[in-house]
Amino acid sequence: MEPVEMFLLPFLLVLAESLNPNRGKSCKVPMAAPNISAGIDKEQAFGMAETEMEYRVELFNRLGQTCFNKCVDKRYKEAELNMGENSCIDRCVSKYWQVNSMIGQMLSAGGQPPI
Amino acid sequence: MAASTSESDLNTQVPSSNEADQPQIQAIRMPSMEEIRAQEVWNNCAVRSVASGVMGGGLGFMMGMFLGALDNPMMQEQMSGRQQLIYNLKQMGTRSWSSAKTFAVMGVVFSAVECVVEKARAKHDTTNTVVAGCVTGGTMSAKAGPKAACVGCVGFAAFSVAIEKFFDRHT
Numbered sequence: 001m002e003p004v005e006m007f008l009l010p011f012l013l014v015l016a017e018s019l020n021p022n023r024g025k026s027c028k029v030p031m032a033a034p035n036i037s038a039g040i041d042k043e044q045a046f047g048m049a050e051t052e053m054e055y056r057v058e059l060f061n062r063l064g065q066t067c068f069n070k071c072v073d074k075r076y077k078e079a080e081l082n083m084g085e086n087s088c089i090d091r092c093v094s095k096y097w098q099v100n101s102m103i104g105q106m107l108s109a110g111g112q113p114p115i
Numbered sequence: 116m117a118a119s120t121s122e123s124d125l126n127t128q129v130p131s132s133n134e135a136d137q138p139q140i141q142a143i144r145m146p147s148m149e150e151i152r153a154q155e156v157w158n159n160c161a162v163r164s165v166a167s168g169v170m171g172g173g174l175g176f177m178m179g180m181f182l183g184a185l186d187n188p189m190m191q192e193q194m195s196g197r198q199q200l201i202y203n204l205k206q207m208g209t210r211s212w213s214s215a216k217t218f219a220v221m222g223v224v225f226s227a228v229e230c231v232v233e234k235a236r237a238k239h240d241t242t243n244t245v246v247a248g249c250v251t252g253g254t255m256s257a258k259a260g261p262k263a264a265c266v267g268c269v270g271f272a273a274f275s276v277a278i279e280k281f282f283d284r285h286t
Contacts, residue, residue, distance in 0.1 A: 073239070077283065083158055083230065084239035091237060 059100065067092035160234065164227035171222025172215045179211030186210070217255075225251040225275070244279050248272035 071088035072081075081089070146154075156162055183206045229247035233239065252271025253264045 071237070080154070082233075082239045084233045084237050084243075086158055087234050088237035 063093060063096050066096065160227060160230035163230050164223045167226035168219045168223035172219035175215035175218025176211045178218070179214030180207050182214075183207030183210035221251055221255060224254055241276055241279065244275050245272045248275035251275075 067089050071085050071092055073085075184203065186203070186206045225247050228250045229243050232246050233243045236243065249268040249272040252267035252269070255271070256263045256267030
């Protein structure tokens with residue numbers, strides 16, 4: 001991973017946990033259903049953790065890119081976010097997260113996406 | 116040979132300037148929760164409108180005092196110097212107070228409407244300024260009838276757009 005992503009790791013985890021609407025509920029991980037057997041060895045755990053981490057980093061990057069391109073005007077007049085951009089980013093992140101968790105649940109619940 | 120020696124001189128010079136440069140580059144720092152909350156205070160519509168009202172009141176007070184000081188009493192020849200001074204001070208006081216109230220109301224209404232509209236639209240545009248200016252001008256001239264309210268709306272909206280363009284000229 002890039003050093004930037006390593007740096008963002010704690011912030012990313014806090015962000016993911018705070019925005020997660022399924023916090024406290026049964027853990028529905030929006031990726032391929034893992035084989036949680038009793039005797040899971042360290043290698044597999046590390047592999048799963050690394051895959052999850054890569055997924056999370058990809059999600060964060062894409063979320064930031066999408067909402068930045070949508071909400072922030074390319075002519076930078078000042079350094080701080082003004083109110084319109086702030087509410088746009090709030091709404092964008094909320095919708096993105098909701099859609100992402102919805103799709104993840106659909107994919108993890110049924111074997112195939114309904115067409 | 117001369118070129119290669121000059122190149123090696125450059126190569127020996129460059130690392131030292133790099134070492135001098137390195138401590139000046141700082142990593143990107145995410146804002147802490149206190150910084151985020153301090154910035155979030157100014158995103159609140161009530162806080163912004165009250166602050167804008169206070170600033171408007173101050174501006175109106177200054178303007179009223181200045182214009183009141185220029186006012187000359189009607190019976191200037193019959194008053195003594197002290198009476199003229201007292202009259203002038205009273206004029207300044209009343210004019211500055213009424214002017215401060217007017218400007219404060221204007222500031223509160225304008226700022227509140229602009230904040231609410233911008234939050235609802237989630238866009239930073241001149242449309243927010245136009246709507247806020249129209250509502251402010253309309254409410255201030257509403258006592259003189261609907262036609263005066265329309266004129267006040269259009270006039271104040273044009274004025275506030277002009278002011279905003281003037282302040283954004285350096286971008």
